[in-house]
Amino acid sequence: MRKKQRAEAVLQELTKLYPDAKCSLDFTNPLELLIATQLAAQCTDARVNIVTKELFKKYKTCEDYAGADLSELEEDIKATGFFRNKAKNIKGCCTKILTEYGGKVPDTMEELLTLPGVGRKTANVVLSTIYGKPGVIVDTHCSRLANRIGLTKSENPDIIERDLMKLVPKPHWAQFSHCLVFHGREVCHARKPKCEICTILPYCEFGNKKIK
Numbered sequence: 261m262r263k264k265q266r267a268e269a270v271l272q273e274l275t276k277l278y279p280d281a282k283c284s285l286d287f288t289n290p291l292e293l294l295i296a297t298q299l300a301a302q303c304t305d306a307r308v309n310i311v312t313k314e315l316f317k318k319y320k321t322c323e324d325y326a327g328a329d330l331s332e333l334e335e336d337i338k339a340t341g342f343f344r345n346k347a348k349n350i351k352g353c354c355t356k357i358l359t360e361y362g363g364k365v366p367d368t369m370e371e372l373l374t375l376p377g378v379g380r381k382t383a384n385v386v387l388s389t390i391y392g393k394p395g396v397i398v399d400t401h402c403s404r405l406a407n408r409i410g411l412t413k414s415e416n417p418d419i420i421e422r423d424l425m426k427l428v429p430k431p432h433w434a435q436f437s438h439c440l441v442f443h444g445r446e447v448c449h450a451r452k453p454k455c456e457i458c459t460i461l462p463y464c465e466f467g468n469k470k471i472k
């Protein structure tokens with residue numbers, strides 16, 4: 261089966277399995293999602309959600325983050341790891357949103373990428389979740405599964421994104437990414453993938469080699 265057909269079959273199977281697959285970060289507005297996604301780098305969404313529960317009560321606007329005391333902000337997000345870098349970026353990001361974008365989280369990839377600490381993954385989360393634009397979101401699960409299934413041969417998120425964009429129908433880019441994340445959490449674990457019970461085994465290169 262050709263790669264494109266396999267990608268579409270995987271999409272179909274996983275959509276059946278996870279009809280509610282979506283971004284699992286908690287947020288109530290674009291700014292909160294932007295902050296939560298930045299905090300999610302090298303951290304689980306579950307932990308980020310614990311941290312943001314209190315964080316979002318304390319910091320409600322871009323002004324709050326831009327004017328925050330850096331060491332206090334570091335302390336507030338410490339549990340998500342890499343907190344010094346994240347705090348510096350979040351403060352810089354909100355300052356730039358205020359000075360360059362009138363206090364509104366931008367809605368284009370080009371503009372989002374000008375913000376400190378915002379890479380393509382964060383930008384695609386915001387674009388697809390908030391603004392309903394298509395975007396492939398490459399996180400650790402997406403990267404692992406796309407490689408195992410055989411849809412890419414790269415560890416580089418930018419290349420994986422490009423490969424998946426070619427294989428998955430555009431309206432389903434974000435949904436495909438969320439499905440891979442859900443499947444990565446439930447079945448295709450990093451250390452012990454449960455290939456024996458995996459419904460996408462027929463389309464997976466790694467699984468087929470393992471089972472043989």
Ligand code: SF4
Binds near residue numbers: 454460
């Ligand atoms: S068959 Fe195995 S390696 Fe392939 S997606 Fe399923 S669990 Fe992961």
